[in-house]
Amino acid sequence: MEQQATDIIVATRAALMQASALAVQYSFSILGALVLLLLGWFLSRLMHRWALSGLSHVRGIDMTLAHFFANILRYAVLVLVFVTVLGQFGVQTASIIAALGAAGLAIGLALQGTLQNIAAGIMLLVLRPFRVGEYIETKEVSGTITEVGLFATELKSSDGLYRLAPNSTLWNTPVTNYSRERTRxxxxxxxxxxxxxxxxxxxxxxxxxxEDPMIESVPPPKVYVDSLEESSAVLMLRYWVSTPKWFKTTREMNRRVRIAFGQQLTPNGPEPDAAPAE
Known part of the structure; x- marks a missing residue:
């Protein structure tokens, strides 16, 4: 019995000494990991503010895109810090990076449509074929732009309806922008x-x-004979108007010409169902 008690005491002492050695060994690793996490957290926030401030001063960069790239930089720093912390504890980071890459590939395949919208949103924000407040028309949707996001674009139709269009549909189709040019x-x-x-x-x-002050003098208005019929001739009046005043001016000219000539005007093809803001 005495021998067994002695063996238990010796084993307990050995276990305590081993635990003490492990505690001393890993205490420095834990302390270093905490320091790395704190430094990484502050560095990620600093990089986020720096990137956001720098991109906001770049001409033509939309704030949505600036926030997107700044967040990517921040999370990239956090992931790098996390992998470095795991390395402090002897974890094989190469396998973790490979696992993260495989997970990213799987997520990318699962969210292929969503990523396509994000890519299209980035291109729309960089190239800016339309901006907030402009009236556009495509084969599938038309309306005034209210917001351009990374996933979808919000529009308001001329009759006050809310419309949401995925960015990929707007990027992969011809877009007519009725508000971009100064005159029409x-x-x-x-x-x-x-x-x-x-x-x-x-x-x-x-x-x-x-006589109309809204009609541009350069280029000046022109009139020419468009076609000849047996009992009449068709005259074409061509003029240019400031884009914000186009809808109001053209309707007023229709009224004035109708009164002056006392006849029905010849239809001039379809016009966009939009009245730009005055």
Whole structure:
């Protein structure tokens, strides 16, 4: 019995000495890991602020895109710090990096459509084919842009409806932007009976256009004979208007020409279902 008690005491002492050695050994690793985590946390926040501040001063960079890249930089620093901390405890970081890569590949394949929208959103924010407040039209959607995000773009239709379009649909299709250019052209056709003098009618149309202060003087309004019929001629009045005033000015010109000539105007093709803000 005495021999067994002695063996137990010796084994207990050995275990305590081994535990003490391990505690001393890993205490420095734990302390170093905590220091690395704190430094990494502050460094990631510092890099985030630095990247956000730098990108915000770059001309043409949207703030949504600036926040996106700043967050990517921040999380990249945090992942690097985490892998370094694991290395402090003897963990094989190469296998962790390989596992993270495999997980990233699996997630990428699972979220292929979402990543496609993100890539399209980045391209839309960088190239800016449209901005907030501009009216656009595509084959599938039309409306005024209210927000361009990384996943989707929000629009408001001319009749006040909310629309959400995935960025990939806007990036992979032709887009007509009715608000981008400073001025817009408008063609107005008028039927002139054959018994009237064409030159006099041309002068009348030009006078109406020149009297309107909203119509651009450069390039000046022009009138020409668009086509000839058996009993009439079709005159075309072409003028340019400031884009924000286009809708109001063209409607007012339709009214004034209708009153002056006392006849129905010739249709001039489809027009966008939008009234830009005055």
């Amino acid at each position: 052209k408008h063609d107005l056709k008028v039927n002139i009976p054959s018994d009237r003098d064409i030159d006099d009618e041309i002068d009348r149309l030009l006078a109406i256009a020149r």
